[in-house]
Amino acid sequence: MKAIVKIMLRPAVLDPQGKAIAHALSALGFSGVGEVRQGKLITLELDETDAEKARETVKEMCEKLLANTVIEDYEIELEA
Amino acid sequence: MKAIVKIMLRPAVLDPQGKAIAHALSALGFSGVGEVRQGKLITLELDETDAEKARETVKEMCEKLLANTVIEDYEIELEA
Numbered sequence: 001m002k003a004i005v006k007i008m009l010r011p012a013v014l015d016p017q018g019k020a021i022a023h024a025l026s027a028l029g030f031s032g033v034g035e036v037r038q039g040k041l042i043t044l045e046l047d048e049t050d051a052e053k054a055r056e057t058v059k060e061m062c063e064k065l066l067a068n069t070v071i072e073d074y075e076i077e078l079e080a
Numbered sequence: 081m082k083a084i085v086k087i088m089l090r091p092a093v094l095d096p097q098g099k100a101i102a103h104a105l106s107a108l109g110f111s112g113v114g115e116v117r118q119g120k121l122i123t124l125e126l127d128e129t130d131a132e133k134a135r136e137t138v139k140e141m142c143e144k145l146l147a148n149t150v151i152e153d154y155e156i157e158l159e160a
Contacts, residue, residue: 036124039120040120040121
């Protein structure tokens with residue numbers, strides 16, 4: 001089973017990387033670009049075949065290691 | 081319109097960040113974890129309302145700035 005974890009800074013947290021991208025896009029001539037935010041995408045191959053258990057495990061991984069839950073939100077997607 | 085860009089290293093490219101995460105997970109006692117890969121997730125708010133034009137613009141952004149297409153693959157999702 002494959003898990004895809006999306007980690008983004010919480011909406012209230014300033015995102016300087018996103019701001020830098022927005023600035024660079026505007027310097028390259030792209031107009032009509034509003035807010036840009038950058039996050040992380042982590043894919044994990046898991047031996048676990050039970051979706052519920054896999055989600056539980058990945059949630060624990062997020063809480064303990066992958067995400068900084070003070071400033072980041074995470075979202076877990078599972079693929080068979 | 082909101083664009084979500086997923087950027088991952090190409091499968092053939094070594095991913096030391098992913099390796100480090102896999103190692104840390106194992107050190108934390110998580111077992112049954114195979115390959116781990118880390119990529120970027122970029123969300124952009126666009127003024128453009130036409131999905132086809134938006135996709136074309138974001139593709140150009142990826143080719144010119146967001147992704148290094150020599151070593152990275154990108155995927156574009158659009159949300160109304």
